[in-house]
Amino acid sequence: MRHQQHPDIWQQLQTHLGEWVIQSKAQAPKGHVATYIPELANASEDSLSICVMDGSGATVTAGETDCLFTLQSISKVFTLMLALIDHGEAVVFSKVGMEPTGDDFNSMLKLELVEPGIPFNPLINAGAIAISSLIGGDTPEKQIERALAFFRDIADNPSLAINQAVFKSESDTAHRNRSLAYFLKDNGVLDGEVDDILRVYFSHCSIEVSCKDLARMALVLAYDGVDPIRNKRLIPRRYVQIAKTFMITCGMYNASGEFAMNVGLPAKSGVSGGILTIVPGRYGIGVVGPALNRKGNSTAGVHLLETLSREFDWSLF
């Protein structure tokens, strides 16, 4: 049998994943696609797809798995690790903190309220913008190239690319992110030009993937930075440990506590409706369902992951 480690789970996934997706899709009408980035409003509001990948690269999929979507905030987990590779922990944690905020992902409240005015963590927008400034490269173009090469390597997909329409749509409307970035600049957190740093940030948010790409990227995190398929270390284990910790405490925005309670796995969601999750040492999982709840997470996607975690007792806690 191909899936030696947990044949029962694999067989159950093959048998039931399709019906679980149909059940969870019923949650989609409770949410709405994001519209503040106008291009994201074109996503199909009632769709839901999932890809589960094991350490051999075998997959079980369900839903409209061919559809492409942009990483958005999911990219922040990987740019954090790239900044750690390029600058180390001391520099990175002089620019961002280690704590959840309890505020919306695009809030600027605590930047002014709490000394020394650095973002609370690297997964909120302010933190991810600070992290974008730390990606190696002398020019924004080189930083974007470096980020794209890193994402391509982790996804093992040399054709990953930036969706230019989404990039432009965000860039044209990102008044709040611009104000966050100027605030950070004023607080001395950002070196370099605000517009250049935002270009890097919008670019990595606009990298387009499929559910399978997302599962493939998750797999590398599930194996602590080693790609089990190519048997190759891509990220130092310590940096994956840091990323996974943030995924538990802040990966699902202000619903991270609820998600930890009901699913209990490290995860990161994005405003296009994607969720990257891992079952440590076993599976990488990519989900996308564009209709979001009030906290910004995919309504159907969260429901589906709750079902899987319950069925297979996947919670780490």
Ligand SMILES: NC(=O)CC[C@H](N)C(=O)O
């Ligand atoms: N939550 C998200 O996915 C936010 C990412 C998006 N690019 C933004 O900055 O608003």
